[in-house]
Amino acid sequence: MKFNHFLLKMNLQMHKLYSLDELQEIISLKLEEEIFNSKPEPNGLYEPIRYLLALGGKRIRPALTLMAFNMYSEKIENAIDAAIALEVFHNFTLMHDDIMDNAEMRRGKTTVHIKYNTNTAILSGDAMMVLANQYIAKTPVEVLKPVFEVFNQTAMEVCEGQQYDMNFETLTQVSESEYIKMIRLKTSVLLAGALKIGAIIGGADQADTEALYRFGVNLGLAFQIKDDYLDVFGDERVFGKKIGGDILANKKTFLLIKALETVQGTTKDRLLEQISTTEAIPEEKIKLVTDIYRELNIDNVAKEKMNYFYTNAMLAFEQIKVNELFKTELRKLTGQLIERNN
């Protein structure tokens, strides 16, 4: 016991561990210095990039990169560029997705294609993807190739996920497995890729790298199903956006897909009627569909599925062969992401 305690202290002395707050401060400073405080020309191209990035967000993806990296190394300067690349890439997808989804608001502010125009949002988005690649190119040369490959595969899968999501709009039926595949591509792989890239730069072995990737995929799936759940069963004051948005948009969420799988008789008729119109009175429609979800126990079905993926995530997490102390911050963030009510 005493010897273990001693080893542990030695470990700590050899390898500095950063708290989530410290890492987010590092990310903020880097964005400030290199993006917000630089004013390259033409301004019409670069200003919308700064505008969107400055709207904030939790900077989860770069934090995941740095946390995975910090399990193996303390030289944050080796991973910070890749971390920024992931944040810039994520915001690029938001800029283009908002055009495609015709979204007017993002984080409480006007979206880029509304504030400027669609051409600007297309072109500044393109420049953001190039900017993300410029940050990837700063990865230490010994690991540039594998990091670049993970980044590219992730980026392509995110495009595939967005395509499946758009396809769903015109389909009458989507199966649970098709839905899980879509959210894995559209959301989860970017979290998983962020972790994997951090692990590779940190020098993790292949087993750890893959465990972190599996952890990220399952965490992302749990996260997205929670998102679907909160849109219906969340507390509006805490959730931060209107409850029932997905219901009003007839969006094929996990809840609707499971409801359509089990609903029968007159309840089925009522549900199909609701999701075939966009002209219902909003409050009534939300109440009617929510009541059907409760009647079908969909709230608990969603919670169970979320727990299933969360459990899978934690099983993968346990397989990471680093000292438990090195896992503390990532475990904390995971808890926050999954316990969140917003």
Next chain:
Amino acid sequence: MKFNHFLLKMNLQMHKLYSLDELQEIISLKLEEEIFNSKPEPNGLYEPIRYLLALGGKRIRPALTLMAFNMYSEKIENAIDAAIALEVFHNFTLMHDDIMDNAEMRRGKTTVHIKYNTNTAILSGDAMMVLANQYIAKTPVEVLKPVFEVFNQTAMEVCEGQQYDMNFETLTQVSESEYIKMIRLKTSVLLAGALKIGAIIGGADQADTEALYRFGVNLGLAFQIKDDYLDVFGDERVFGKKIGGDILANKKTFLLIKALETVQGTTKDRLLEQISTTEAIPEEKIKLVTDIYRELNIDNVAKEKMNYFYTNAMLAFEQIKVNELFKTELRKLTGQLIERNN
């Protein structure tokens, strides 16, 4: 003399030289095998990519990469992936530019955003940029970093060029130097980058690499001014598209910019009247503006500027320190590009 002749033969035996036709055949086969014959899912994402790439074009950029590479090495397999990356990237810019310019036709066929829809053209374009990066990632690892950096800088500059081009639409006056800067970014750097990437992979020294880059920039500028010239003074049957398209669109070409710089008196009033309307009778407008250009000697001004950049290109070309024989094919292509009437 005899000794030089002997050395030359030795060189030839040590280093295979490919003809332009052979290189274009290699490019075609690679596109066929890896892109046209593969059918990844979701089809809605990948089909528009194949559609646009299959419309053809002269494959100039990948040919430039392979020709620059072949000056230093015969192992085409080391450079073919980067060559394909440049062709895919070029077509990505066409897909997004056609949305921004509201263009309905491309190489005699319907543009992607018209054939499918705008969202498809945005997302498949994004996927094309990722695909281009996937090909860049296959570059031999010893030179991956510098190649990736040139590729990123080029890609960013192409975005900047497109932004300046869009800015010009709302400006009343554009100077010659602003115009040259725009076409350098929008068109020339991609030709120059293609050559530079080939040189780097081939193992050229820095002086040769930079000479090839300068050659490419100046060739691109000459090429673009020729394009502006042919749009007005070309032969419709040879040019392959309607003469006067730029005039009808009131586009700020090299010709219009130089005309506005020198025009005076009543001719100035007539020119300003023409370019402030979009409702003139097409044939009349084209004739009126063309006559003014001739009156102002703009056709010769354009030819002189083209020759200036072409001369600069050839000066850079002479500085490349490889055996004259290794330059034959690139010299031939350059001649074709600059002597072309279409």
